[in-house]
Amino acid sequence: MTARYQVVADDLRRLIAAGEYAVGDRLPPETRLAARYQVSTPTLRDALDVLQAEGLIAKFQGRGNFVCRPAERITYPGGTEGLHVVVSVVERAASGELAAHLGESPGAPITEYVCLSHREDGPQVLAHVHVPHAVSGSRVLPAGISPWGDDILGGLMDVSADGSSEVNSYDQVTARFPTGAEAQSLRITARTPVLAIHRTVTAGGGRTVACAHVVLPGIWGEAAFSGDPRGIAAADGKGSAR
Known part of the structure; x- marks a missing residue:
C-alpha cells in the first residue's frame, strides 16, 4: 500500500508539472495543504521533503516552500x-x-x-x-x-x-x-x-x-x-x- 505522504507528493508533483504552481511560486501554507489532503502536518512535511530532495521545491525559513527551476543534469x-x-x-x-x-x-x-x-x-x-x-x-x-x-x-x-x-x-x-x-x-x-x-x-x-x-x-x-x-x-x- 502506498504511504500517504507519497500520495501527497505525487499530486503536488503533478500540479507542478502541469504549471499550476510555476517556478518561483510559493506553495500554500503547510497547514492549508495538510487540510486539503486531510493529512497531519508531519505527513505533509514528509511529502514536501520528497519534493525538496528531488529539487522541485526549496524551503526558506520563515518564508515557506517555493517551486524551483529544474536543475541541469x-x-x-x-x-x-x-x-x-x-x-x-x-x-x-x-x-x-x-x-x-x-x-x-x-x-x-x-x-x-x-x-x-x-x-x-x-x-x-x-x-x-x-x-x-x-x-x-x-x-x-x-x-x-x-x-x-x-x-x-x-x-x-x-x-x-x-x-x-x-x-x-x-x-x-x-x-x-x-x-x-x-x-x-x-x-x-x-x-x-x-x-x-x-x-x-x-x-x-x-x-x-x-x-x-x-x-x-x-x-x-x-x-x-x-x-x-x-x-x-x-x-x-x-x-x-x-
Whole structure:
C-alpha cells in the first residue's frame, strides 16, 4: 500500500508539472495543504521533503516552500560545462580503509585534493582525490580544471613509480544517501539520494597509484559509460563498469 505522504507528493508533483504552481511560486501554507489532503502536518512535511530532495521545491525559513527551476543534469564523465572548480590541498596520513585501498601502510603520507564544483545556483559536485607521496614524490599535481579531478589523475602519467606512462582506471558507482559532511558541502538534505563514484587508478604494473571519490546529487547527476559491452559484463556483476 502506498504511504500517504507519497500520495501527497505525487499530486503536488503533478500540479507542478502541469504549471499550476510555476517556478518561483510559493506553495500554500503547510497547514492549508495538510487540510486539503486531510493529512497531519508531519505527513505533509514528509511529502514536501520528497519534493525538496528531488529539487522541485526549496524551503526558506520563515518564508515557506517555493517551486524551483529544474536543475541541469550533469553527466559523469563529461557534462562539466559551466562548472567552476575550487580545489583545496591537504597533506595527511593515510589510515584504515584508505591506506589498504592504496596499498600503503597506515600512517603513510598522502596528498588529498578536495574539489568542490559550483554553478550559479550552488555546489554541484564533490570530489576527493588521494595520491600517496610514494607515487607523487610529494609533488603537488596540477588541479582546478576538472570537477572529477581528472587533471590531477592525468599528472600521474609523469610521476608513476614504475616509470610507465600507461595509467588505467576502474569506476564503481553506488546509489546511497549522503553523509552529513557531503550533505553540508553540497547543500542538500540528508534524504537526497546521491551517486557515489569510486575510481581506482593503476599504473602500468598494476599498482594502485591513486583513488578518487566523486559524489553527485541524484536529482541532477547521472553516470554514463560506453565501450566494449564484453568489458562491462566482465566487471564484477555488481553495478561496476570499466
